[in-house]
Amino acid sequence: MSTPLSIKPPEEWPLGHVxxxxxxxxxxxxxxxxxxxxxxxxxxAVSPRPQTTRRRLLGVYSTDGMQxxxxxxxxxxxxxxxxxxxxxxxxxxxxxxxxxxxxxxDPTRLPGQAEDQKVLELAxxxxxxxxxxxxxxxxxxxxxxxxxxxxxxxGLPPETPVVHISALNKGSLGPLLAAIRSRLPEGPxxxxxxxxxxxxxxxxxxxxxxxxxxxxxxxELPHAIAVEIEAWKELHDQRxxxxxxxxxxxxxxxxxxxxxxxxxKQIRDDAKKKLAxxxxxxxxxxxxxxxxxxxxxxxxxxxEFGLLPGFSGKGR
Ligand SMILES: Nc1nc2c(ncn2[C@@H]2O[C@H](COP(=O)(O)OP(=O)(O)OP(=O)(O)O)[C@@H](O)[C@H]2O)c(=O)[nH]1
Ligand SMILES: [Mg+2]
Numbered sequence: 001m002s003t004p005l006s007i008k009p010p011e012e013w014p015l016g017h018v019x020x021x022x023x024x025x026x027x028x029x030x031x032x033x034x035x036x037x038x039x040x041x042x043x044x045a046v047s048p049r050p051q052t053t054r055r056r057l058l059g060v061y062s063t064d065g066m067q068x069x070x071x072x073x074x075x076x077x078x079x080x081x082x083x084x085x086x087x088x089x090x091x092x093x094x095x096x097x098x099x100x101x102x103x104x105x106d107p108t109r110l111p112g113q114a115e116d117q118k119v120l121e122l123a124x125x126x127x128x129x130x131x132x133x134x135x136x137x138x139x140x141x142x143x144x145x146x147x148x149x150x151x152x153x154x155g156l157p158p159e160t161p162v163v164h165i166s167a168l169n170k171g172s173l174g175p176l177l178a179a180i181r182s183r184l185p186e187g188p189x190x191x192x193x194x195x196x197x198x199x200x201x202x203x204x205x206x207x208x209x210x211x212x213x214x215x216x217x218x219x220e221l222p223h224a225i226a227v228e229i230e231a232w233k234e235l236h237d238q239r240x241x242x243x244x245x246x247x248x249x250x251x252x253x254x255x256x257x258x259x260x261x262x263x264x265k266q267i268r269d270d271a272k273k274k275l276a277x278x279x280x281x282x283x284x285x286x287x288x289x290x291x292x293x294x295x296x297x298x299x300x301x302x303x304e305f306g307l308l309p310g311f312s313g314k315g316r
Contacts, residue, residue, distance in 0.1 A: 027075025
């Protein structure tokens with residue numbers, strides 16, 4: 001059996017096309033879906049609701065002669081509060097770190113709105129090689145795809161490749177991965193080839209609990225909830241996880257708990273399954289619902305919840 005890369009000294013790590021790939025796009029274009037497909041692993045939260053991703057997430061894709069470090073970012077959107085600002089700062093940092101920018105566009109929606117314009121401006125201002133990706137090929141027609149291409153392409157350098165994919169289908173990603181490979185600089189791998197992410201497990205776990213909230217709770221409520229992991233312990237092959245769901249008002253707390261506690265039980269059951277898959281071990285999950293007035297407007301709270309770029313939360 002060959003020696004796993006992670007225990008070889010870094011000077012023996014392979015050489016190849018190596019670098020950061022920022023996933024840029026308005027909410028709901030399929031950035032997190034693409035990350036999960038590339039990794040063949042459900043790392044990033046995905047939902048049909050916009051603004052699912054709240055923090056930057058790194059996914060390491062290692063293959064023969066390439067290590068692409070995908071940076072999944074929150075969708076580009078307008079919004080003036082501290083949470084929106086923190087999310088957009090996450091986008092800016094990813095673009096700053098990127099060697100290649102993947103501009104994800106979604107032809108199911110007519111282009112040209114303010115968010116699309118902002119995405120285009122950010123892509124151009126990054127001064128990095130851009131790949132224009134038209135996603136959701138499985139549910140869009142040539143006319144819709146052309147409308148989106150015609151909006152973005154004239155604003156991008158003429159050499160920008162245009163790639164059609166369905167992020168849900170890994171088999172459609174070959175041309176995109178080839179376009180990324182040819183634009184990444186050459187150098188030694190930066191991470192062990194068997195590593196999927198550098199994001200700490202508790203943050204990935206918080207996003208997966210958020211995915212359950214987006215699935216089970218309607219309207220704007222999931223956006224008013226922050227998931228804070230209070231404890232994440234390994235005990236006798238089992239994970240003991242305790243999380244607080246911070247809501248902004250008492251009325252929201254009542255909905256999250258539900259009649260006779262039915263909703264919070266459903267949230268816990270669904271979240272336990274996702275967390276057990278993430279940890280590869282059975283999970284004991286305690287969930288608490290707490291009213292934290294206007295947490296979205298409070299930078300200290302955002303820092304405590306690990307939602308400010310560069311902050312990792314309380315780290316307990
Ligand atoms: N039919 C179809 N649906 C897709 C495809 N890619 C993504 N989706 C769906 O689009 C929705 C949004 O996907 P996400 O991956 O959460 O989008 P995102 O760009 O990460 O969104 P934010 O995190 O809000 O910025 C989900 O319901 C996905 O299942 C695709 O290729 N085809
Ligand atoms: Mg996302």
